[in-house]
Amino acid sequence: MRLNQTRLSDVLLDLLDALPASVALWDRDVRLRYGNRRALTRFNRPHEKLLGAHLSDLVQPHAVEMSARYIDGALGGRPEQVERAMVGPDGQRYNAHQVTHIPNVVRGTVYGYCALAVDITASIEGYRQALQAREQAALHAERVRILGDIHSHHVVHDLSAALERLDTALEAAADALPVLTTTADAIQRTIDELRSTVPPRMPRDSPRVAFPTPPEPQDTPEVYAGVAWPPDITGRGWSADELCALLDLVPAEIAIWDTSFRNVFANRAAVRWFGRADRAEVIGAHAQDLLGAELYMAANIAYSEAALLGEPQQFDRTVVHPTGLRHLQVYCAPRMSGGEVTGIYSFVVDVTDRVEAELALQEARAELAAARERERIADDLHDLVIQRLSAAGLAATSPAAVVDAQLRSVQDGIVAALDDLESAMTRLHETVELLDLLPDLVHVVHAATQPHGIAAAIENVGSVEYVPPAAGVELLAAAEAALANVGAYSRASNVVVTIAADASSVWLRVVDDGRGLGAQPYDESMAELAARAERLGGTCTWRANEPSGTLLDWRIPTT
Numbered sequence: 001m002r003l004n005q006t007r008l009s010d011v012l013l014d015l016l017d018a019l020p021a022s023v024a025l026w027d028r029d030v031r032l033r034y035g036n037r038r039a040l041t042r043f044n045r046p047h048e049k050l051l052g053a054h055l056s057d058l059v060q061p062h063a064v065e066m067s068a069r070y071i072d073g074a075l076g077g078r079p080e081q082v083e084r085a086m087v088g089p090d091g092q093r094y095n096a097h098q099v100t101h102i103p104n105v106v107r108g109t110v111y112g113y114c115a116l117a118v119d120i121t122a123s124i125e126g127y128r129q130a131l132q133a134r135e136q137a138a139l140h141a142e143r144v145r146i147l148g149d150i151h152s153h154h155v156v157h158d159l160s161a162a163l164e165r166l167d168t169a170l171e172a173a174a175d176a177l178p179v180l181t182t183t184a185d186a187i188q189r190t191i192d193e194l195r196s197t198v199p200p201r202m203p204r205d206s207p208r209v210a211f212p213t214p215p216e217p218q219d220t221p222e223v224y225a226g227v228a229w230p231p232d233i234t235g236r237g238w239s240a241d242e243l244c245a246l247l248d249l250v251p252a253e254i255a256i257w258d259t260s261f262r263n264v265f266a267n268r269a270a271v272r273w274f275g276r277a278d279r280a281e282v283i284g285a286h287a288q289d290l291l292g293a294e295l296y297m298a299a300n301i302a303y304s305e306a307a308l309l310g311e312p313q314q315f316d317r318t319v320v321h322p323t324g325l326r327h328l329q330v331y332c333a334p335r336m337s338g339g340e341v342t343g344i345y346s347f348v349v350d351v352t353d354r355v356e357a358e359l360a361l362q363e364a365r366a367e368l369a370a371a372r373e374r375e376r377i378a379d380d381l382h383d384l385v386i387q388r389l390s391a392a393g394l395a396a397t398s399p400a401a402v403v404d405a406q407l408r409s410v411q412d413g414i415v416a417a418l419d420d421l422e423s424a425m426t427r428l429h430e431t432v433e434l435l436d437l438l439p440d441l442v443h444v445v446h447a448a449t450q451p452h453g454i455a456a457a458i459e460n461v462g463s464v465e466y467v468p469p470a471a472g473v474e475l476l477a478a479a480e481a482a483l484a485n486v487g488a489y490s491r492a493s494n495v496v497v498t499i500a501a502d503a504s505s506v507w508l509r510v511v512d513d514g515r516g517l518g519a520q521p522y523d524e525s526m527a528e529l530a531a532r533a534e535r536l537g538g539t540c541t542w543r544a545n546e547p548s549g550t551l552l553d554w555r556i557p558t559t
Helices: 005-018 037-043 061-075 121-152 155-168 170-195 240-249 268-273 287-291 293-308 352-396 404-429 437-452 469-490 523-535
Strands: 021-027 032-035 080-087 093-106 109-119 253-258 263-266 313-321 324-337 340-350 455-461 494-501 505-512 539-544 550-557
Touching (some): 005 240, 005 253, 005 324, 032 037, 061 109, 061 455, 240 268, 293 324, 437 469, 437 494, 469 523
Parallel strands (some): 455 494
Antiparallel strands (some): 080 093, 253 263, 253 340, 313 324, 539 550
């Protein structure tokens, strides 16, 4: 079904307002020029007061600063993407938004940028659950292997045999000594095998494994066709061509379908996804012809039919595309007119980079868990069992016959060695907890602020899962010290704690609305925080917050 230009303009505006994502146009001065319904609702102001408003007037100043590098990149002609999230008091991550800044280029000049913010919380949580299951499976496999090594060397059997022979008769003590030696050698071989796969002591100042980093911007970014500013902030008065140009800026596949699943509109990203060169080749085509019969039937038809019944649908799909394996978050919503469903809107966000980073992270964290486990078990066996056996062997060696007291000492040593070995093997079945930075940060924040009645908010920018554990431990210690200052001296009512991560560093920001620097004995504690950052090759700065309070920035490298 083809629509005339006036009708198409209305349809596309309805489509933009129906998207489960925020779409906004900003000029070079970072002033708002257009927003769809979700974007404008977020700012909680009348529409007439939003046109031309600066970003810093709409969100907190520290949030603007956190976004500055991505905005600057887009204004420099490079698409930029970052993930932003909030964390609840229980440590639950929510409203994780993948925010993409796309240059708005008109006749070779960057007019500003288009910002697309998509909630990918559900997708992230699904992959995180898979990550945790994979970690546990890898750890279980490592423990089973270690147990098998210990059993294959007959460690427990040899120790038990030595103890049994000692119980039989005093004169058997001399016969027990070779068994002790054999057992000690077997345990030592197990320890050597464990240590052969992991350094005896991993350096604290370097990651144990190679952590994945976010993808670098392309050297030759695509030039996007830009759009001029609309007559009003909601886009009313724009022509259909201008609305098409806006939708073509958005880096997600957006389409409209009628009730028979024939295409009414597709933006440029969708046209390319379908392997077509021009929008005219897509309009009127059936979804099955564009997606392929197998994918259409297996992946989309059930959700599309549910959307036609009036219920929005969201799901994740991994598909084989000519460009390679792609991981998608798909949203289908009913298109309504006069109270009736006249078709569906589809909105597909490519989260491949995020998913591949999660998969690489699974491998890295599983390897880290196994490495930690190998070293822990090796230390337990060496420091406890070998030392016990060595002491028992020394007690049993004498130029004269072994006396009863010496024999009892040997016996006690072997019993203790068996107990220690059993304890070490029992711990193979325990859960080893890895550093989980966001929930740990939540605990630190609320432990420091709740006793003082301070309302706390936590924000995450970037993927903190990429932060090596050693750097995460340092960040948590810095956050605890900074928040102790806020609780003790600031008399603040609110505090915002933000952590940001990129490929090379992790950044902590603590902003309060208290009495400010002049009224607080901050010098000594701030100097300690600065010294900690400097020891790690980082920086620590603090300044007055507007209109009141203090703003602390603490940053250390992770590479």
